[in-house]
Amino acid sequence: MISTQFLLTALVVVIAPGTGVLYTLALGLGRGRRAALWAALGCTLGIVPHLLAATLGLAAVLHASALLFNVVKFLGVGYLLYLAWSALRSGGALNVEPSTRVEPGPAIARRGALINILNPKLSIFFLSLLTPFLSGNPATVTQETLILGAIFMAMTFAVFVLYGLFAATARRYILGSARIMAWMNRSFAAIFALLAGRLALERA
Structure with missing residues (x-):
């Protein structure tokens, strides 16, 4: 069950830059180490609903229901566009600036969790990622799925x-340059907007 192939596959998936990675990078650049740790925690916790959906078979229901899929999808699109706007807005959640404003950790984590929760493709992704590494024993499939999911979350x-x-x-190194900070903010905004557009084109 827990094989080298699974660990390598999971590592490749985790390392690949996605919305969670971008959010964590933005918080690290914009607010520092403490905020980055809360962002990482939030993005990780956002996996839990999708892992449970894959374990309980709800992922298949979401995949089969176009209406439910689209509701979650467009909530996610709107949320990503909000994050794009917050990267451009002075004092916004993702704005890179020299300010030492301290934001409550749970608020940072909540935003990170929502990034993953509002992506309906993740439930289907977990179903397809974990299934090949299960033993095939119906009596232990739930336990095995949860164990593999927990390992994936830890990674x-x-x-x-x-x-x-x-x-x-x-x-x-970037706080001393207004030009670099402005470039970073525009880049994060553009990337989140592009991710919102890609999510809008996803189909169940």
């Missing part, structure tokens, strides 16, 4: 923390 948190700490370290 996600560890890798995201590294991304966040890297960004927090780089923060000190």
Whole structure:
């Protein structure tokens, strides 16, 4: 069940830049190490509903229901566009600036969790990712799915923390340049807007 092939596959998936990685990087650059750690935690916790959906068979229901899929999808699109706007707005959640404003950690984590929760494709993704590595024993499938999911979450948190700490370290080098900060904010906004457009085109 827990094979080298699974660990390598999970690692490749986790390392690949996605919305969670971008969010963690933005928080590390914009707010520093503490914020990056909360962002990593939130993005990891956002996996839980999709893992449970895959375990309980709800992923198949979501995939079969076009209406439910589209409701979650467009909530996710709207949320990603909100994050794009917050990267451009002075004082916004993702705005990279020299401000030392401290934001409550749970609020940072909640935003990170919503990024994953409002992506309906993740439930289907977990179903397809974990199934090949199950033993095939119906009596242990739930336990095996939860164990593999927990390992995936642990790897996600560890890798995201590294991304966040890297960004927090780089923060000190960009705060002295208004041009670099403006470029970073526009880049994050553009990327989140593009991700929103890609999500809008997804089909169940």
